[in-house]
Amino acid sequence: MEKTAAIVNIAHAANVTLEAELGYIPAEDTGQAVSEHQLTRPEEAKEFVEKTDCDALAIAVGTIHGNYIGEPKIYHNRLKEIAKVVSVPLVLHGGSGNTEKDLVLAIKEGIAKINIxxxxxxxxxxxxxxxxxxxxxxxxxxxxxxxxxxxxxxxxxxxxxxxxxxxxxx
The missing domain is CATH 1.10.286 (GTP Cyclohydrolase I; Chain A, domain 1)
Structure with missing residues (x-):
């Protein structure tokens, strides 16, 4: 958190916004799926945003970076919980490979940017x-x-x- 806050300060001094990532979002080469205990927790996200002053927050809600080995799963309940307590735009890393229905729902639930x-x-x-x-x-x-x-x-x-x-x- 301290490193992110320091980097945010540098970015803001140069009039640059900063997107931070919080939680475990694995890469395809790990072969891992994400389990519920690895997701970003709402209280953790709230504290992180407040202490770092980041401008956007990429959260771990079940997606991975890269191609999925199995079926993708977005934990929509967790996403909604985080959106209720965080004041910055939320970002979904690992948007590729998810269904259109899941992505549109994620937007409705608070995702402002999706990486594809x-x-x-x-x-x-x-x-x-x-x-x-x-x-x-x-x-x-x-x-x-x-x-x-x-x-x-x-x-x-x-x-x-x-x-x-x-x-x-x-």
């Missing part, structure tokens, strides 16, 4: 696989150009799903 890097990356990799299957032998710049459209497609789809008009609230 894995889904964007997966779209790029899929396009690259297709290109290489056809026998690509050109310059790298052609590849980076070719993967833009699939990535933009994912982003546009998620912006609609995530009700981006809500951003004005913050």
């Amino acid at each position: 890097n894995t889904e964007i990356s997966n779209a790029a990799v899929k396009e690259l696989e297709s290109i290489f299957k056809k026998g690509f032998s050109g310059h790298f710049s052609l590849l980076s150009e070719a993967i833009k459209e699939p990535m933009i497609g994912v982003i546009q789809e998620k912006m609609k799903l995530f009700l981006c008009g809500k951003a004005v609230k913050y």
Whole structure:
């Protein structure tokens, strides 16, 4: 908590906002699912925000960074409990791979930002696989150009799903 508060002070002195992460959000390479006892606790989140003065808080509510091995599970009750006691926008790391229904519900329950890097990356990799299957032998710049459209497609789809008009609230 002290390190985060110190970093927040540095960021704020430079007029930069800071998003902190609290709780256990594993990476796909651990092969671990998240159990309920590893989730961010509401009282812990409240104290963390008050003591660090962070501008947004990524919370552990069952998601993971990367591709899911099993079925994703968002602990919606925990999310709602945290949203009741925390005064900053809440962030969901590990949004990729969750159902649209779960993500829309998470937004309604208090999530203001959802990270979907894995889904964007997966779209790029899929396009690259297709290109290489056809026998690509050109310059790298052609590849980076070719993967833009699939990535933009994912982003546009998620912006609609995530009700981006809500951003004005913050």
